[in-house]
Amino acid sequence: MALIKCRECGKDISTDAKACPHCGAKPPYRPSLAFVVIAGLLIVFGIKSAFTETGTTGKVQTAEEIAAKEAADMRTKMAYVMIRKVKNSLREPESLDVIEVFSNEKADLLCMKYRARNGFGGYSVGLYVIGEFGDSDSVKAWNAMCLKEMYDVTSAKYLL
Numbered sequence: 001m002a003l004i005k006c007r008e009c010g011k012d013i014s015t016d017a018k019a020c021p022h023c024g025a026k027p028p029y030r031p032s033l034a035f036v037v038i039a040g041l042l043i044v045f046g047i048k049s050a051f052t053e054t055g056t057t058g059k060v061q062t063a064e065e066i067a068a069k070e071a072a073d074m075r076t077k078m079a080y081v082m083i084r085k086v087k088n089s090l091r092e093p094e095s096l097d098v099i100e101v102f103s104n105e106k107a108d109l110l111c112m113k114y115r116a117r118n119g120f121g122g123y124s125v126g127l128y129v130i131g132e133f134g135d136s137d138s139v140k141a142w143n144a145m146c147l148k149e150m151y152d153v154t155s156a157k158y159l160l
Contacts (some may be wrong), residue, residue, distance in 0.1 A: 072151075075103040079156035082110045086128050087160070092117045098157035099125070102150035108132055110153075111146035 003012040008025035019026050031039075061069075079101045087093045095117035102111045109131040118124045127142040129135070134144075 016141075050133050071105065071107070075105075075107045075151055075153045076159075078107040078110055079103055079112075079153040080159045082112055082128070082130055083160065085130075085156055086112060086114060088125075090116050091119065095123070097123075098154065100152065101154045101156060102146060103153045104150055109145060110140060111150065 001080045003026065004015055004027055005015050006020040006023060007028065009020060009023040011022045013020050014024075015027070015030075017027065018039075027083070068126070083096075083098055083101065087096045090096060097115040099113040099115060101113075103109065104126065110129070112128045114126050114128070115123050115127060126140060127146075128137050128138060129141045129145055131145055
């Protein structure tokens with residue numbers, strides 16, 4: 001217990017006193033040690049994060065990596081367009097459940113398998129193929145075009 005001077009009357013008072021016993025003035029606020037340490041750490045980390053670049057690994061992308069990323073983005077965008085097209089053509093669009101969507105490397109051939117409510121209230125599985133030849137929902141087109149190695153872009157259904 002140390003003694004400090006009262007800021008109002010100037011007499012000695014204890015640091016533990018809630019008010020000056022002579023004049024009743026409250027002593028100045030003194031933050032706890034824990035508060036000072038936590039505030040200091042927040043300031044240090046704030047300054048550090050302000051001067052540190054985030055979100056980069058420092059690795060420079062090659063032209064091949066950039067082209068691969070752009071091709072993957074194009075496949076995803078085209079799959080999204082295909083899913084929207086099928087959804088808009090359904091009697092009950094909200095019943096669409098995309099099972100799988102595949103694309104070739106150039107995204108000029110897309111194959112989709114989906115479930116949707118039919119006219120009788122039950123669900124049926126449908127196939128849809130979009131390619132250079134046009135659009136088709138036939139099993140023959142699916143078997144001819146979609147049963148080869150392709151990129152899985154089913155994640156495009158989460159863009160809806």
